[in-house]
Amino acid sequence: MRWVLLSLCLCAFWAFADSEQIFVASDEQQITQVELFEFSSPQLQQQAINLAKSLRCPQCQNQNLVESNSPIALDLRLVVFEMINQGKSEQQVVDYMTARYGDFVLYKPPFSLQNSMLWGLPVLALLLFVLRSAMGVVGRKNNA
Template identity: 60%
Template sequence: MQKCGRFLLAFLLYISLFAQADMVDTYPFHTPEERVRAVELAKSLRCPQCQNQNLVESNSPIAYDLRLEVYNMVNEGKTNQQIVELMTTRFGDFVLYKPPFQWTTLFLWGAPVVLLLLAFGLMWRDTKGRSKRRAAIKLDQTQQDRLQQLLNQAEKTGNEK
């Protein structure tokens, strides 16, 4: 029985080396609406370190600090706009999942539309060029006669089989 207890203790110690617990954010809020607003706001901001996760999903230390900052600002009574402005001042428009349309982001917003129009224009031009090239092919009488002979021979060999 002692061997079984020792084995169990050694196994539990071994497992505890690989155990990992995620932090759970529990912040006190004045009202449940403030808590919902803080979570929604943290979900709308991108983690500067992770880049593809919002502040709620990320486990990075900077995301934890920014979540804490967002929650504190909500408790202080700051508006969503004030909090977003503070974050964009600090990290730029990168922290926003939906960056605003500005002259500096014109290429980012306009490039897909321009490329799509360019692709359609090139396809249209290529289609028109093909039909003109087909129409431009004219056979003289000897070429038409030779073509007719080849078609007749192909028809005869097809019927013989």
């Protein structure tokens, strides 16, 4: 029975992996646009590259827009380059990206209630565990 389920899962995986709708390769035109993008000045080029390095690829999740070769990263890198070349500020580009993809695209998200809960709840759970353990040890000591 396990072999049947395993073989069905593998067949389904191969069927979906061959689908062009899931894995879309970058076309040559898109790659050429990003690689040969011309900036107005070297300072704008450096600013755009640094900004693209500070934004996370929505598909890869562990790479920035410069490191990733996914189609969405190429598109977003081109958007960043064009916006910076048009004279938009870094904050305007970041606002555009976060409006579209949320704070996830930022490697350094702003401090918010959600972020504080994400970091604070494990610390609170650890403190409660230590307090409860200490109370249990003191209680056993008093009963003995």
